[in-house]
Amino acid sequence: MTNLAVDICGLRMKNPTMLASGVLDETGKSMLVVAKAGAGAIVTKSIGKEPRVGHSGPTIVELPQALLNAMGLPNPGIEAYAAEIAEAKTAEVPIIGSVFGGSEQEIAELAKNMQEAGVEAVELNLSCPHAKGYGAEIGSTPEMVETICRAVKETVTIPVFAKLTPNTSSIVSLAKAAEKGGADAVVAINTLKGMVISPEAKMPVLGNRYGGLSGPAIRPIGVRCVYEIYEAVSIPVIGVGGISTGREAVEYLMAGAKAVQIGTAIWKEGPEVFGKICREIQDFMDEFGYTKLSEMTGVAHHGRT
């Protein structure tokens, strides 16, 4: 009998799929819908100290194999969001609170607020590519990543996940820095910074001009990043980027991920994609004789010379 359960830093998940931050997670009820559809854990919208409306539109460009978005970290602020977390917690899957801030002190304080709101782990958004002064702008150097992770670890007792940006010359050094700073796991990758221009309008389409690319097109980059990070750190890696089938989730697991996150797949398939991916992982394991996920973790590294 195959078993999809996984324990990641003490978070017990019935399967390795998590809702990625930023998708259907602004309200407690939507997070409940995603949990009901089969997600093993939920990562919240990235939350800041104050309410924030985000960027002007367009905030999304649909591409054949990808989405480019610049939502601009809209969120109701940590104080109001606590009620949404309380509602999401009734789903009885682990809730991971994503936070963004402009300094290590601000991020640590938000992480503490998240812990008080009852989340089981906190994910640090060190990687949003389209919000001035936040995300990737403060998470692009190993020094900052280490400093922030350390500040958060000194403040909270729950596990700390560092979500890293691929928009750097070496995501591996960011992962090493997160581990050095005490992070309990790393999440890779956030979106890739990109731009789409409308020739007719003679300007970038997104209100923010720049956005983050997600979806099937970026999966090989995500898999490569996870593969490299797995060899460089000993803390768990959570893989994210372009997963919409069980086979694609298995790619990440074999690259070394202990769990995966899914977001953009909801665009084409709705929240039901979680149940579908889990069934497909199960089918794959049955076909190839795996009984638990750990038998697949990192196997793509074997036999390297």
Added chain:
Amino acid sequence: MRFKEPLIATAGQFVMVWVPGVDEFPMSVSYTGDRCGITYQIIGEGTKALAYKKPGEKIGLRGPYGKGFSIRGKKLLFVGGGVGMAPLAPLVEMAAAKGASVDLVLGAKTRGDLLFESRSAVAGARVHLSTDDGSIGFKGLATELAQIVVGKQSYDCMYACGPEKMLAKLLTIATEKGIPMQASLERIIKCGIGICDSCAIDGKHVCRDGPVFSEGDLRRFTELGKSKLDAAGRKIPI
């Protein structure tokens, strides 16, 4: 405003309208068929900029998105409040063309705000007017007039769009009378494709599951007529 680009949309669906350099916002289609179109009221920077556009100038469009209305039955009641009449107008035309008996309760604050009165009458609808100030037709709310109209004959389905408090009241009326109902809801729509959660109502998404919802969903919505999300995702009263 009508579009030259072909766009196959059904009544109740919406498009995301991009005014380059200003903003992008959702608009229900008010004309379907060969020359799809929208009808807008100037409420913010985006619609203001749209109003300055001249014929032949370019704007961006994506869509159509969402689920529209579907015609159910032969005796149909429509209730349009203010600019809420825009998505109903093409449906009134289609229903009348199909030979349905169409009653339209059309309400607005004042006479000058009534939308598509003659368009609906030309299509063959019996139009019942209401204005808050009594400048024409019934003096009072569209819901009060609708209550009178549903007392006179039976209907197979009620179609509504307008202020959400009006929709909530109409839902009560439809439920009392046992009339199926379809209503188009409005929320802040940012992505339009069911991922960003800005248009959430009780775990459903206006951009993808709606904007048109049937009575089953409408009755289940605890937020209907009571609260909605602002642009930052805060719950605010309606």
